[in-house]
Amino acid sequence: MMKSTEIFSARESKEMEDILSRYEASASAILPLLHYVQSIQGHLSEEALTFVAEFIGVPHVRTFEVATYYTMLFTEPVGRHLVQVCRNLSCHVNGAENVLEALKKELGVDVGKTSDDGLFTLVEVECIGACDHAPAVMIDEDLHRKVSEDSVNRILGSYREKV
C-alpha cells in the first residue's frame, strides 16, 4: 500500500486524516476524500483512486464506481477551467442547446473534451439550481445566468484574460 506521504505533502496528508476522522464508518469518507484529492490534483488518476480506496479500506472498484457516477468528479485530466452547461428542463426550453453548440464551436471541442490550449473542458450537467436564470452555465465556481449564443464569446474571453 502506498503511504499518503509518498504522494501528498504533510499538510495534505494531515487534512485527509482529518476528513477520515470525521466519519464513524470510514467508507462514508469516500466522497469528501475524492473531492479533496481532485482539488489538489485536478482529476482522479488511477493512482489517486487506488490510494483513496486503500486509505479508507474499501475495494478499489468502489472509488472507481463513485468517481464515474458523479459528473463533478473526473477520471481524466481536465482543462484549467471547467465549463458546465445545464441540460435540464428549464435550461433546455430556454435555449441551452444553442448555447452548447456555440460553446462547442468556440472551443473547437465536443462534450467531454478539452480545448487544444488546455484551458477549457466542456461538460453537460443536470440542473444546477439556477432555473430562474435559465439557460445557465457554470464555469469553475462562477454561475453565468441567461447565457446566449452571443454572450458565449465574451464570457470565455474573461477567463482567457485571467491567464
Added chain:
Amino acid sequence: MMVRLTIDDKQIMVDAHMNILEASKKLGIEIPTFCYQARLSELGACRMCVVEVEGMGKLQTACTLAVAEGMVVQTGNARIKKARRMMLEFLLINHPLECTVCDASGECTLQDFAFKYGSAETRFTGEKRVLRDQIISPLINRNLNRCIQCKRCVRVCDEIQGVTALGMSYRGADTIVGPFMDKSLDCEYCSHCIWSCPVGAITSRAMKYRARTWEMDKAEAICPFCSCGCTLHYNHKDNVVHRVTHTEGRGINQGSLCSKGYFGYDVINHPERITSPMVRNAEGVLRTVTWEAALTTVAGKMGQIKDDNGGSSIGGIVSDRLTNEDLYLFQKLMRSVYSTNNVDTPSGMWSRAVLPVLEDRLGVFAATNSTDELNYVDALLIVGCDVTVSHPITGLRVKHAIHRGGLVTEINPRRTALSRLAKRSLTVAVGKELALVKGMIAVIIEEGLYDSEAVKDYKKLSDLEFSVKEKDLNVIARNTDVSVDDIVQTAREFAGAGKAAIIFGETAALHSGGDLLINALIDLLMLTGKLGQEGFGLYPVIASTNFQGTVDMGIAPDRLPGHVEVSSATERKKFEKAWNAKVPKDTGMNALEMIQAAADGNLKALYLAGVNPLATFPGGKVVAEALKTVEFLVVQELFLTETASMADVVLPAGTLAEKNGTLTSMDRRIQRTQKAIDSVGLSRPDWRIFSDLGVMGGENGMKYVNAAEVLDEIAQTVPFYSGISQHILADNGLQWPFSREDAREKFHEGYLGTRHLLMDGVPLDKRIFSAVSGWDTHGADSQYPMTLVFEDLLFHSGSFTRYSESLNKLASEATLLMNPQTGIGLDVPDGSTVRTVSAQGEVSVAVSYSEDLALGVLFMPRHFANAPASALMVPGRNRDAETAVVRVKVVKV
C-alpha cells in the same frame, strides 16, 4: 414466528422472515425475477417481480417485501402483467437480441420471460445502445450490450466470493459492469459472476461458440481437483465435454465452484491425451500396441520378476486423484497378485506426517468435523496454509463465517487473499508458529479461560502449564514478530468463542518439526474444550483430491483397506479369506523408499498409476536415476508426462469424466461420481486395467464387470464403508461412520452419516496433554539460511492441471516470491534470475517481489516445468515429511 396470508386467493402459513417471493414459491406460484438471487442481498432493482398487495397503492416488489399477518396478495392480474410487459419493453430497448449467437441462449432469463410475459412487438424504433469492449479477461467475456443491470454479478463477487472485482460504473443508460478502471479482470476466476448472470452478458470464453446449451447432456460428477469434493455437471456433446455447470444448493459446494472446477475440464478432451497403449520395442522406442499385447507384456514381466526376485522387488505408487474403486483394486493387485506391500501414494507423505499424531492424540484418522460447519464458526485459527487457494470452496465457508462476524486469525508465513477480510493476519516465519500457539495457551491458563469442566479428567495439565511458562509473552512476541496484544486477543477470542475450530495445512505439517506444532494445536483444542461438537474441531487440509480415499482403501505400505495394520495377522486373514489369496505380511516400502531402492537396483519393477515423480517427488536426480535403473517401469497415465516417456509400458487411463465410481472428501463424505463420456481413444478406466491385469496374473477374484461390483466388495471388507452402494450415495453421499439402517432407509431424506467425530468426547485413555517442549520447529541452518515454501496456486493443483489450456492462461510459470527487503538484503532485484540451491539440487528462476511474505521466507509453486520442486526437495532429511518446506540459499547470477 409464523404469519398467515393470502396469495392469489390461497391461504398459507409461513415463517415471518420470508418475503412474498418465497411464500409464493411454497404455494407453487412462480413470480418472475431478474435481480433476485436467494444467496444475495436484496436489491429490488428490476421490478420484474411486482405484485399487488391489498391496501398498498403502488405495485410492490415481491423479492423485498416481507410477509405480514393478514396480507392479501395478487401475483398475476392484468395490472401486474402490464407492468411486467413494460419492464420487459424497457429492457429490450437496448438489448441486442442476438440470441442466435449468444451462449446463454436456451437458459437466458430475459429470453424466457420475453416469451412468457412480454409482447411480440416493440414500440421503440430508435437506435440501440452499442457499448465497446467485450473481453475483460483471458477466460471471461463481457458483452455490455446484453447487460440488464441486475447487479447480480457485482453482488456475488462481493458478498459470496469476497473479491469485489466488479463494480457498476458510470450512470444512467451508460452504466456498465466491470473491473477497476475498466481494466482486465484480476480476480479469482471463481465463475460466480458467469453463473449469476441471468442473461449472456458475462460468459465463459472457454465455451464460446462450442455448443448450444440445449444440445448438451449432463452427467453429475465430483470435481477431480481438490479434496473439498465439489459436485459438478459435465455438459457434453459428441463425446466432448464442452463446459461444467453446477446447481444451486447441490453438493458440498452448494452450487459454487472454483476456477479449477469450472475451467479445468479441458484436460479431458485435451489433444495430447494418450489414446493407445504403448510398449518400448527392441530399439528402445515407445510404439503403439493393442491392449492385449500391452497387458500381456505387463502381466508376463511382473510374473517373471516376482518369481525371480520375490514380490518385495515390485512396487506401486498410485495417484490420490483416482476413485476409491481404482485405489482398492490397485492395492489388491499389488498385494494379492504381485505379493507386495510396497504400495503408496504421493500424499502418503502427508498421511504419515499427520495421521499418526491424530490417531495417537484423538483416535481419529480424518478431519474431525464437516467443512460446512465452518460457515458458522465464531473463531477460527488457520495455520500454515492458504485455504482459499488450496481448498477454494472450504475457503468460501471461511469467508461466509467472516461475513457473519466470525473472528478469523491467520498464522502463515505470507499474507493471503483472506488477510484483507480476516480479523487478523499474523505473518510468522516457518517454525515460529509453535511459539505463538504456546503463547496463546499460556494466556488461556493464566487468565483461567480454559474449559475447566472439559480438562477435569485430563492428565498433565501442570506439565502443559510448565511447558508454556518457560518463556515470557514479551519474549515470544519479540521472537515471532507478533505483538503481545495480538497473542492475547487471539487467545481470548478462541477460548471465549461459542464455536471454534482450527485448520492447518501443508506448511504447518510438512516441515521438520510439524508434528510438534500439530500436537500443540491439539492441546489448544483440548484445553478450551473445542472438540466433539458441531462447529468445533481440527481440519488438516491437503489438496490431493481423494487423499482420504487412499487412507481408507489401504494405499500405504503398512495399512490394509479400512486403515488396519498389515502387521495384524487377524486382519490379513480377513482379507485373505475375502480375496482368496495370500496377503504378504511384511510392511512394505513407502514411495520415497521405493524410489531409492529402484535407484539402488533393489526394486526391479515399478508401477506408477497417475503419478509423475519426476515433476513432484523429492530427490531430483535420485528420481531420474530410479526411473532409468529400474528393470521394468509401467506408467498408467492420461498424458505422456516426463515420467511416462521413460516407461517400458504406457497404459492410457481415463479421467473422472469417463468412469463411474466414488470419492471420499476431506470431511469423510463418500460421494458418487458418474461417467459423462465414453473413454477417450482406446483409454480405459484405471480400475478396469487393474482388474484385467489381476485376472491375467491368475487371480479370478480380480474379475469385475463394473465399478459397482468393486464398491460391493469394498462395502464388505471395509467396516466403515459397510452397506454402501451407488444407489445409497445418489442423493448426498454419506459421511463415515454411518448407520447401515439409516443409510438404507433415510438416504433420500438427507441422512448424511456422522457430521463430526468424537461425539462422546476425546477417548478416556487419550485425555492427556502433550505439553510440547521447544519453541521453534524449524530452526536455522547457516549453510542454507532461507526457507522455501512450496505453495499451491489458486489456478493449479498438482501437475495434472498443467494440461489445462484455460488454467495455463491464468498462470503457467513459477517465479520465486520474496519480500522486497529480503531481496535487497540478497542484492537480487525484482525480475532478476537467481539460482535457488538446496542440499538436494538447484533451479534457476526469476525473482518476484511481494510485500505479503515474512522476511527470510521464499515461496514458489511446486509443479511448473521451469522450476520443478523435485529438484529441491530433500527426501528424508529429517522425516520424509519435509516436503512442503526446504532450506535453501539464493545465489545471484
